[in-house]
Amino acid sequence: MASYYINGGNPLHGEITVSGSKNAALGIIAAACVLDGPCVIENMPHVSDIETQLELCRNLGAKVEVDADGTVHFDATSIYTHEITDERARNIRASYYFLGALLARFGKARNYLPGGCNFGTRPIDLHLKGFNAMGAAANLAHGFITLEADDFHGEHIFLDKVSVGATMNLMIAASKAKGRTTIENAAREPHIVDVANFLNSMGAKIRGAGTDVIRIEGREVLPAGSTYAIIPDQIEAGTYMIAAAATRGDVTVRNLIPKHMEPLSAKMDEIGVHMETGDDWIRVWTEPGQELSATSFRTMAYPGFPTDLQPQAVVLLCTCTGMSKMYEDVWASRFQYVDDLKQMGADITVADRVALIQGPRSLTGAMVQARDLRAGAAMVLAGLAATGMTEVFDIHSLERGYEDLILKLRSIGADIRKSSDVYENAEREL
């Protein structure tokens, strides 16, 4: 199993460019499966979750070609089955978007129960309730979900809880269902808007994405034929902004949408981090010797502070002066990585869904695990901020969501290697 080795303690300096949004891309790939013509998707991030999602499409019969620059040529017209039979669907959460897409296309769908990062129970009851209201009966047996509808139609759906996945799945399905669908209490994340914009550019009629009421007029035919570019990844951008502050560096993060970063930049401003914002970039820096102050964070659905930046933000709070609090309101069990941070010298107490972080603490290198994608990113950031050598093991989850992580971090001065690089260097020295 590969590891990252980080020789930390150096401020990061320079410019770094953000890739396309993983979570938008996962939805867009599934949404492309409802189309009645070919399309071109640009700015597709090159990460393993996306490779899996594209492979699942190929197995359904879609024609998928990926250029060297990440542009995807996608043709769903050859999709011939409503059944996902590739076991890799179990490895990624977002494979559940194929339920909505295949239901819209065939009036039936069969898929594995989804997997993904493990931070507590991850139910899909809201997805199923919505599909049920639209006329599809669900059957869960032997690790599979089967959905079947005689008359798949639009409906008025109220989500009892804000859910990114349920909003996206129902929106994709409704784009081709008979009649009008209204989704109330919808999630407003940038990737929801991006999937709606993608579908609209291919002929769908979706209004209100980005607000909590989305209205969709189902279309019998979605002609496609357009080219669409995926938005930059809000969470990748935030990870690098936090890396700059946690190492007391000076980094310009390019190719981001500043509006999407406001939930983070408001908090960074509060603790004393300096920022300058341009059209599609934010420069993040601290003055030499500057102390940052403690504060409280609470994770929430967008436009609240994103849960997917919570572990990275906790690393930054370890370097701030005073007692900070991090409330995790989205996932029941997303503080598992705290034990690893404690091994690096962090002073953190977790009580149910709040972490109390006493700082500043000088972090020191240790051997720590990438327990999930964002916890792994937090370990890398902690390694960059710590003095000495940190080994982050089980890095496969990190490779699911960060394109060229090592190359990008090295370009701003990080001393980071993957274990295979370490062996290569050792061989060269011999």
Ligand code: EPZ
């Ligand atoms: C998406 O997961 C993201 N994944 C997650 O990012 C992210 O943490 C999460 O949204 C919240 O922002 C993808 O986009 C692929 P939810 P999702 O449905 O859609 C409860 C990453 O690191 N809920 O918004 O699965 C649920 O238990 C990943 O990139 C129900 O109760 O999240 C949770 O408490 C990890 N019933 C809350 O809603 C349901 O049917 C929010 O979940 C669905 C969800």
